[in-house]
Amino acid sequence: MTVASLPQKSAWKAYSDWANNHRKWLFAAPAMAFVAILIIFPLAWTLYLSLTDASGSVRAESEFIGFANYTEVLTDTDRFWPAVARTFIFTGAALLVQMVLGMCIALLLWRPFKGEKWVRVAILLPLVATPVAVGMMWRLIFDPNIGFANQALAWFGIPAQPWLSGQDTALATVIFIDIWQWTPMVVIILLAGLTSLSEEPDEAARIDGANAWQRFKFITVPLMMPTIIVAILLRSIDALKTFDLLYATKGRGGGSFNEVETLNVYAYGLSFDYNDYGLSSTVLIIFFLIIIAAMWVLTRRRKDVQK
Template sequence: MSSPSTGSGRVGGFLNRHRKWVLAGPALIFVVAMLAFPLAWTLYLSVTDASGSVRADKTFIGLDNYAEVLTDVERFWPAVGRTVVFTVGAIALEVVFGMIIALLLWRPFRGQGLVRVAILLPLVATPVAVGMMWLLIFEPTIGAANQFLELIRIPAQGWISDPDQALPTLIFVDVWQWTPMVTLILMAGLTALPGEPDEAARVDGASGWQRFWHVTLPLLAPTVIAAVLLRSIDALKTFDILYATKGKGGGSAHEVETLNIYAYGLSFDYNEYGLSSAVLIIFFLMIVAVVAVLVLRRGKAAP
């Protein structure tokens, strides 16, 4: 029979060998539970005819909600298109501008700290506050944007109030707020790059553009993909700015109605909880697919 001290020693040895899991375990269990329950409940609602109230009697209807959603060519598929356009447009511009700003701030210069603080200011404000601020700036009659255009002899624009211009305008607003985040990520990546490859290319007579394209960018590729991954998840889920500026339905013509706005309307405007849950499950699977693709790309890009 082993002594109590031997048993406690084995337990202590086990805990010491697996201390990272023991210490992180409670938080991990809590996070998984907080994610699993809402996801399971949404999945359950998506296969029922839940409407009017989530407490009302529900009937299992299988995949009928999914079939109805996937055949909705008036609202669902246009919302998918707008979600893709908003996400791809915002991410592409944020990566380009973020890279330019990161490269400009990479080398030390006088006043660099002040410039960095100024660039980070958009991140301080909440998305709703940002949306309301730009809504005032882009107001067609008294907004500062059209007043500036009048000074340079350009006709006034409808901006957010124009159904044809609303989505591009809100992409610009998202780019204004979140480019600093991409800049920070890319600056961290640039700071960690080894200097020898760039110096070798410089000695070989490579121009600045050649060094960036053939040396810096390939080395920075994992960081770029990480920035795209983080911002893609956020951009796909964007709700605050769109709802704060255009309200229910993403505008009178649903011009900025993304999947988030569409699902919100089904839930809280029409109380169609089964349908909205089906939309959210489909949306969740889309996000998982995007994340999986980007993670695989990042693994291939890693040196």
């Protein structure tokens, strides 16, 4: 070995050691860079459009107008703020029922019983279909004239209900459909958390005389809290950005009276119905900030629970 090759070997050894110490980042770097490009470019372009008066066509010339679009959107009490309220009502109501119902079903499936495999398969069936297919199916079921729902009510002497066609019942109906489809996802997450729990705390509480409710409230729920927050985080983000189900059941504008128009549906209408890309981008940026804020709150809550 020559003297000149020693520095080269030493440099290669230093690089090899550095790469070995940071191998998890090196292996993940290409995928992270690809995902970053996919996120950063559309977000930056949407932010730029929100500061312009872009409309009519994406190739049409537009002028920079600063925060004029944000002022117009944030002062819109006819469409924007009602859409914000519907977004949070839809998300909050669906999430609350899904968490309660999902926990009840997960507790029932926690202990082995005869035929549990078939029951689990049946519970997961709503997740097989796409939201658009689910929306069209329930649209037929809730049809005010030929739908099975009103036929079933007639058997018990209950008058027919407007369901999806009613201005006061449409939002509650689509919340029910979302609950029907996505509760199984919550069940899967919570059941995975329950099966990973140690049985020793529950057995110790049982020996001390604690009843089933006390064991659930003071042992199962605290131990399950990190898993519960994960389920809330995943479902809340997914429910906030729901679009396909709402569009499949109510069409443009969330109905004739915008009865199920959430922020996603509102932004879609501004873009593809009115070709107002500046205002649509503004709504999407505000919506993006709302989702980021929700993620931050839930993530902080999860870290506090883990501590």
